[in-house]
Amino acid sequence: MLSSRFPVAVQILIILDWCPDNVKITSELISTSVNTNPVIIRRIMAYLKKHQLIATASSSEGAKLLKSPEDISLLDVYNAVELTEENQLFALHENTNPHCPIGSRINEVLTLPLYEARLALEDSLARISIADLTDEFIAFGDFVNSADYKAIEKLFPTLQN
Amino acid sequence: MLSSRFPVAVQILIILDWCPDNVKITSELISTSVNTNPVIIRRIMAYLKKHQLIATASSSEGAKLLKSPEDISLLDVYNAVELTEENQLFALHENTNPHCPIGSRINEVLTLPLYEARLALEDSLARISIADLTDEFIAFGDFVNSADYKAIEKLFPTLQN
């Protein structure tokens, strides 16, 4: 099973898309939504930053999206946080027996079917954007005007600046 | 990245398909092809056995396929060895903040896109059978008659019975 870095990264990007520009979004605000430690959020944001999906600032304005949310697909996020340096979904068993007709060629034979399966996964992820997902939530303006907001205002301490 | 149980399981099934019925296939023979410890092979074979893909015997005849190799897909193998009890590819971050409009619904919103991506992966794996892969290797008969065979005969100590 893959790590939860991917869904958390998606949640980070949705929050950046969902909040108006004048809201200062810090790792602590996001960590309150995810319900984890701010350092966890910063670590994942470092991946997103490295892949040019977001920009962060040492104080001041908080994090911002670097691309239009319509142009950030789930595949972009997946690639940013889940792909290792080996750049593969399926591991292969290394050092199979070179003297065995099966062992000597198994990895070569498996490569294409496993690559195609990975492509199918990636194609599916590529079809959904952050904007698509943000649409599934209540609008920020409606949230602020809702009766709920007052009760949980303290959870968004930096919401208004 | 997923574990190498899956490719090793595929290799086990290919060997069972590839070898003629009169060859006694033990965990040690397979471990020689994979180049690992026989216990590793037995552990993976236990998954395959639990999912009714193979039968094993305490001595005597060795392991056998329980289904025609055309009817064993890579998805069957993947499901047998890689799926956990939670039965999912992507993890979600649990205990997100129920008071946050995003956190309270993020997992619900992510479920469908992640499920579809997983389905795409599985559909792709379902299209390839063990028989398809076995076809990619030299036939057992040709191997036995080849010049190579004599040199590595000792690696298949139980080959002829």
Added chain:
DNA sequence: ATTACTGAAACCAGATTGGTTACAGAGGCT
């Protein structure tokens, strides 16, 4: 009975994960 193999337990080292504390440094603000 001997032999050969399976199945399972126990243990191990290394890697990964999510979590935490701590702190240097960047960059606003007064």
Added chain:
DNA sequence: AGCCTCTGTAACCAATCTGGTTTCAGTAAT
């Protein structure tokens, strides 16, 4: 200038997973 907030890292931790190994009881064929 000093203060304040937040980022980016490092260091550390416990839990889990993985592949590997040794050991051994049980099973089945000869």
